[in-house]
Amino acid sequence: MRRRHLFPALIGLTAKSEGNIQGGFVFESQNEGHKIRDGAVYRPPAGTRRAKVVIIGGGIAGLSAAWWLRKQGFTDFLLLEGESDIGGNARWGQNEICAYPWAAHYVPAPNPESTLVRELFTELGLIDAAGALNERWLCHSPQERLYLHGRWQWGLDPDAGTTKTDREQRRIFHERVADLAATGQFKLPMALGRAPDARLDQQTMRDWLTAQKLTSPYLAWEVDYGCRDDYGASSSETSAWAGLHYHAARQHSEKGPFTWPEGNGWIARRLAEQVKAQTVPGVWIRRVEQVGTRWHLRTTGFNVETEAVIYAAPSFVLPYLMEGLPKPRFEYSPWLTANLVIEQPMETAWDNVIYDSPSLGYVDATHQTLASRHDRAVWTYYLPLVGDPLTQRRRLQSQDFNHWKDFILRDLERAHPGLRKNVSRIDIFRQGHAMRRPGKGFLAESQNWQKATEKPRFRVANSDVSGLPLFEEAQYCGVEAARFTLAALGLIKKLDRP
Numbered sequence: 001m002r003r004r005h006l007f008p009a010l011i012g013l014t015a016k017s018e019g020n021i022q023g024g025f026v027f028e029s030q031n032e033g034h035k036i037r038d039g040a041v042y043r044p045p046a047g048t049r050r051a052k053v054v055i056i057g058g059g060i061a062g063l064s065a066a067w068w069l070r071k072q073g074f075t076d077f078l079l080l081e082g083e084s085d086i087g088g089n090a091r092w093g094q095n096e097i098c099a100y101p102w103a104a105h106y107v108p109a110p111n112p113e114s115t116l117v118r119e120l121f122t123e124l125g126l127i128d129a130a131g132a133l134n135e136r137w138l139c140h141s142p143q144e145r146l147y148l149h150g151r152w153q154w155g156l157d158p159d160a161g162t163t164k165t166d167r168e169q170r171r172i173f174h175e176r177v178a179d180l181a182a183t184g185q186f187k188l189p190m191a192l193g194r195a196p197d198a199r200l201d202q203q204t205m206r207d208w209l210t211a212q213k214l215t216s217p218y219l220a221w222e223v224d225y226g227c228r229d230d231y232g233a234s235s236s237e238t239s240a241w242a243g244l245h246y247h248a249a250r251q252h253s254e255k256g257p258f259t260w261p262e263g264n265g266w267i268a269r270r271l272a273e274q275v276k277a278q279t280v281p282g283v284w285i286r287r288v289e290q291v292g293t294r295w296h297l298r299t300t301g302f303n304v305e306t307e308a309v310i311y312a313a314p315s316f317v318l319p320y321l322m323e324g325l326p327k328p329r330f331e332y333s334p335w336l337t338a339n340l341v342i343e344q345p346m347e348t349a350w351d352n353v354i355y356d357s358p359s360l361g362y363v364d365a366t367h368q369t370l371a372s373r374h375d376r377a378v379w380t381y382y383l384p385l386v387g388d389p390l391t392q393r394r395r396l397q398s399q400d401f402n403h404w405k406d407f408i409l410r411d412l413e414r415a416h417p418g419l420r421k422n423v424s425r426i427d428i429f430r431q432g433h434a435m436r437r438p439g440k441g442f443l444a445e446s447q448n449w450q451k452a453t454e455k456p457r458f459r460v461a462n463s464d465v466s467g468l469p470l471f472e473e474a475q476y477c478g479v480e481a482a483r484f485t486l487a488a489l490g491l492i493k494k495l496d497r498p
């Protein structure tokens with residue numbers, strides 16, 4: 001019904017009405033990953049490097065492992081990252097207008113139990129000694145808006161068109177979420193919570209809503225949006241435990257989230273600066289072997305010998321690098337993100353969501369800059385490809401740039417008719433395995449994988465090990481792995497939780 005309402009706005013908007021839009025696909029490093037998977041022949045290694053510890057992967061997990069090692073006064077490590085840019089899903093870009101994110105773009109104001117996030121944020125000046133949050137980097141107003149029934153409303157809770165029943169069901173939903181939060185099982189990071197209720201992990205979020213007799217279509221949208229936002233999956237593809245975590249683990253606060261023009265790249269950049277001397281970007285690991293009591297690594301550049309390995313690259317890659325490992329039974333969500341240059345900026349919020357769109361809408365990267373006026377703007381567009389990951393991955397890779405450019409413009413033109421005339425550039429980032437999707441049973445699969453990868457002085461650390469693709473999880477997994485490693489090397493005694 002709504003679609004019939006909106007699509008006429010697009011009729012007549014053919015390529016004729018768009019200016020010359022520049023752009024293309026960026027990164028496209030899946031080609032290197034596929035070469036490694038397919039056993040490509042590489043040039044002979046340029047020598048052998050040695051370090052006591054090697055960290056594989058320079059995303060937030062790998063950078064956090066490095067951050068913590070350095071804080072312990074331990075610097076005899078190498079951090080190896082395949083891409084020439086550091087940061088993984090916290091990578092960022094910069095043009096003449098502003099910096100912008102390529103994926104992760106915010107971190108909620110940390111809960112009291114998120115002690116590692118608090119420690120880091122205090123070091124980075126985001127929290128002061130008295131615990132006050134730095135307003136400069138808390139999301140400025142207006143934070144969020146939703147395009148619903150042909151107009152923008154502030155906030156993301158659907159309002160226009162909702163009935164008394166819809167509103168009552170939302171109230172009941174939040175009441176049940178609060179009851180579940182009080183059980184203490186939903187924490188950030190999740191390892192600090194009480195044992196999860198496995199029954200919640202044996203059903204999908206959609207089934208949980210149905211079982212609760214919560215049938216409001218607006219509530220269903222809200223819950224589905226949460227799953228797509230955090231996990232790149234629909235509510236019928238997300239474990240109810242993970243779906244509820246989105247709502248139950250974050251403390252409701254007037255403050256936040258923390259966000260920056262370049263998104264979480266702001267944090268990645270600062271972490272990377274601290275360990276520049278130990279970091280080698282542009283080097284893909286293609287073999288990890290245990291030889292006696294040491295580990296030998298073959299990379300696309302040189303060989304490495306080390307005593308301990310922190311593996312912070314995605315788990316699905318590891319069986320291609322290490323002999324004898326089963327494949328983790330993890331699913332990964334494909335994502336497309338794009339950065340659009342807007343020639344004549346219009347009024348926006350930071351986060352701009354279109355109800356009933358396959359995308360999550362866009363974030364205005366210029367929002368957090370201090371300039372009172374912008375001649376041009378950059379919008380970061382987020383599209384999780386929900387549905388069967390293999391089919392969606394093929395769809396993502398098989399369609400050309402013009403297809404995706406048109407898809408993005410048509411989607412945004414639901415709310416901004418004629419937008420294409422106002423866009424001068426679109427750059428598109430396609431990620432086939434962007435983040436782990438915590439489907440039904442993901443908690444048990446995480447444990448199985450941790451067991452399968454237990455080896456002396458070797459530890460998996462990517463956020464996909466926990467199963468929730470979030471900054472807090474990546475940081476915790478990285479620091480846990482670093483602590484485990486120093487203990488395994490006999491350099492620290494106790495393994496207390498950080």
Ligand SMILES: Cc1cc2nc3c(=O)[nH]c(=O)nc-3n(C[C@H](O)[C@H](O)[C@H](O)COP(=O)(O)OP(=O)(O)OC[C@H]3O[C@@H](n4cnc5c(N)ncnc54)[C@H](O)[C@@H]3O)c2cc1C
Binds near residue numbers: 062312471474
């Ligand atoms: C579109 C999108 C939006 C997101 N938004 C948010 C958000 O707003 N807030 C949030 O908290 N989280 C968000 N996330 C989740 C994000 O994934 C995590 O927050 C976190 O950044 C993950 O860090 P990681 O280190 O675990 O993994 P990754 O970021 O995936 O890092 C792994 C690194 O390993 C490298 N690597 C892979 N293979 C090799 C190899 N063979 N050799 C060497 N290096 C290798 C990769 O290049 C990569 O840099 C988002 C994710 C996506 C995809």
